[in-house]
Amino acid sequence: MVITIGRQYGSGGRELGKKLADQLGFDFYDEELVNLAAKKSNMNEEVLKQVDEKATRSFLYSLVTGTDIRGLNSPIYYEMPINDKLFIAQAEIIKELAQKSNCVIVGRCADYILRDTDVDCVNLFIYADMEKRIARIMRLYGLARDKAKEQIVKTEKRRKAYYNYYSNRDWGRMENYHLCIDAGEVGIDNAVELVRDYVLKKNK
């Protein structure tokens, strides 16, 4: 079973995923996916980190116009923007990991990538109201209020663009997920318990 987590920036989705994985004895993947993709593709890890979960910038589109950029066998694979290469490498890794063991995967369109496989998925979305997210980011990164808010808005815009670009779905639209939790309202630890109970019920 794979638990995928879509999350608003600052909602605590990553923390929830980590705790959930610990409690269920599942593997946990978030930024680790970049390292794995770097190894797999022989690309530079530091370069990949800079484009992780970011959609292709528009001036790079011309290279792939009219071609299914998600097809590994495309003849222009090596002319692709690095974001697309990373997406493809991560997608392969996500499919491999999903076959190997139970795991929690944060972001990176994992829900979409696994949609037509035989993997048993629980797709979560974690959100929280803006004030609570600002407070969390201020606390975690020692930022002033306006900087924290700016970082939330920018990161979220990128994530949304990334998800929508690679998935042809709407990021944060509830119908794409099985369970959506306002973690700001109920708290991370309660949300972890809820999801754990959900998973156990589904496995019954």
Place this chain on the structure above:
Amino acid sequence: MVITIGRQYGSGGRELGKKLADQLGFDFYDEELVNLAAKKSNMNEEVLKQVDEKATRSFLYSLVTGTDIRGLNSPIYYEMPINDKLFIAQAEIIKELAQKSNCVIVGRCADYILRDTDVDCVNLFIYADMEKRIARIMRLYGLARDKAKEQIVKTEKRRKAYYNYYSNRDWGRMENYHLCIDAGEVGIDNAVELVRDYVLKKNK
């Protein structure tokens, strides 16, 4: 505490609400709100049932243009379309009930109506994929597939218009709710347990 339930038509939101109320010992209000509104406003119950959860039709808007139709003290209260009268009567009743006892309220913008009160609310949204909703409506009402689908699409359009008109919010947008559950995926009874556990955690 009040549990409000927004729901896609055919998702089982009403059934979930009823079972939840039974398990928690809460009162339960759905269509009962129309009867209560009829009594309160001395309007005809059968007429009200026809406009329940429907937004004002456009040719009636002129009567209330430029006026806060939600203000009971408006001088043109008695010139209002019947839908607006029903909304106002239901809103008053919902506020009264929320003060009186723990309850579950299905639909009727209850989440929005109670937003600025001191009532402790859990706002749920229940959904399911279209195929499962069609199967449910076919089974419940003995309808053919195409009729069931038509009824879902029409009812949902009306509910959405009603909610958006009276609340100035987006119906079915996850940020308006604390917990959103795909009841088609996990099943009604499991969803009831999840919500019950959520409520108990919040009350701790």
